[in-house]
Amino acid sequence: MDHKLNLLRKSDAISQPNVNSGSRYQHVCLETATCTIPPHVLTSEEIEARLAPVYDRLSLPAGRLEMMTGIQERRFFDPGTKPGSISAQTVRKAVEKSQLDPNLFGALIHGSVCRDQMEPATATGVHAASGLPQSALVFDVSNACLGILNGVQIIAEMIEAGRIEVGVVVGTEVGRTLVEGTIDSLLHDSDVDRKRVKSDFASLTIGSGSAAIVLCHERHSQFGHKLLGGSWLADTTNNHLCQGGDNSDWSRDSRPRMNTDSEGLLNAGVALAEKTWTIFRRLMEWTNSDIQRVFTHQVGKAHRSLLMKSLGLEPDLDFPTVERFGNTGAAALPMALALGMESGFLNKGDRAALLGIGSGLNSLMYGLEW
Numbered sequence: 001m002d003h004k005l006n007l008l009r010k011s012d013a014i015s016q017p018n019v020n021s022g023s024r025y026q027h028v029c030l031e032t033a034t035c036t037i038p039p040h041v042l043t044s045e046e047i048e049a050r051l052a053p054v055y056d057r058l059s060l061p062a063g064r065l066e067m068m069t070g071i072q073e074r075r076f077f078d079p080g081t082k083p084g085s086i087s088a089q090t091v092r093k094a095v096e097k098s099q100l101d102p103n104l105f106g107a108l109i110h111g112s113v114c115r116d117q118m119e120p121a122t123a124t125g126v127h128a129a130s131g132l133p134q135s136a137l138v139f140d141v142s143n144a145c146l147g148i149l150n151g152v153q154i155i156a157e158m159i160e161a162g163r164i165e166v167g168v169v170v171g172t173e174v175g176r177t178l179v180e181g182t183i184d185s186l187l188h189d190s191d192v193d194r195k196r197v198k199s200d201f202a203s204l205t206i207g208s209g210s211a212a213i214v215l216c217h218e219r220h221s222q223f224g225h226k227l228l229g230g231s232w233l234a235d236t237t238n239n240h241l242c243q244g245g246d247n248s249d250w251s252r253d254s255r256p257r258m259n260t261d262s263e264g265l266l267n268a269g270v271a272l273a274e275k276t277w278t279i280f281r282r283l284m285e286w287t288n289s290d291i292q293r294v295f296t297h298q299v300g301k302a303h304r305s306l307l308m309k310s311l312g313l314e315p316d317l318d319f320p321t322v323e324r325f326g327n328t329g330a331a332a333l334p335m336a337l338a339l340g341m342e343s344g345f346l347n348k349g350d351r352a353a354l355l356g357i358g359s360g361l362n363s364l365m366y367g368l369e370w
Helices: 002-015 044-050 052-058 064-069 083-098 122-128 147-160 176-188 194-204 262-284 301-311 329-343
Strands: 022-024 028-036 040-043 073-076 105-110 137-140 166-173 209-217 226-234 242-244 258-260 293-296 351-358 362-369
Touching (some): 022 147, 022 262, 028 083, 028 147, 028 329, 052 194, 064 194, 064 301, 083 105, 083 166, 105 147, 147 166, 147 209, 147 226, 147 329, 147 362, 166 329, 226 262, 262 301, 262 351, 293 329, 301 351
Parallel strands (some): 105 137, 105 166, 293 351
Antiparallel strands (some): 022 226, 028 209, 028 226, 166 209, 226 362
């Protein structure tokens, strides 16, 4: 009987989230963040105009895409652009903006969903163009929309442990082929129905963008923007809700496709964020009233509205960008942070929370003191 009771206790412990799943930092500063905005604009209205034959056949109302997502437009780089070429530009801007000695950089991580090829790591080409030293660790991190934020996590842990002095994480998402491929699939598949259109709407929200974040030990910081720590939580039972990359079921061409249960992903993602938020505030010793700004993963207006309401946060604490750029994957939250910094959204003394959620499902939240 005692043996069975012990087994039940162990099972229960495994199923419960670890309230200490996080790290606090004493010496890490977020020195700068920057982004590269694509030049070409594609509006939701233009997408619907291309899908007019499908809309007419299924009697779908015009304006549906923007109404459901809040996305007015998304942006793309030139056709054929590889993410590494843009990431190289973004890294060079970030290093220059940080005003830190390039020889101090001990790590360069590439963290976007998109990459140049399977091998070698996209980070290698970015590093070759960056002017950073050979002594830097150079590698890719892949974790859906959390890749860049996971890069922040890795670099911060290395700085806090005294392994490196400075590091940079960068990523570039190129969503053109996904959006154009999805449009073509909807137009040329005679079996498309309303349910199929609904499941493909998430793919039509995708945009492109690039962002980089430089972290350093406080001894090198000019600005003193402290990265205080962060918490994380996983719910991998929902790894099936958003899957992309294997196009065998959706396409006859080589362009990527996504299969997304948008409603299921929304609800499961926000539920995971609520649990992570409880752990995060406990770790940071913050209440909601201690937080002046938040930066979220930008998916759509329904996601942001439900997330802010579920976490008990006022909507005006957030810096929204999804209306202009769409869902830019791992670059979404870092782009919002970079643009928020440039616009003066953050004031001296502000406490800010970075609220990351990625399909899989994973949630990662970080706290800043500006």
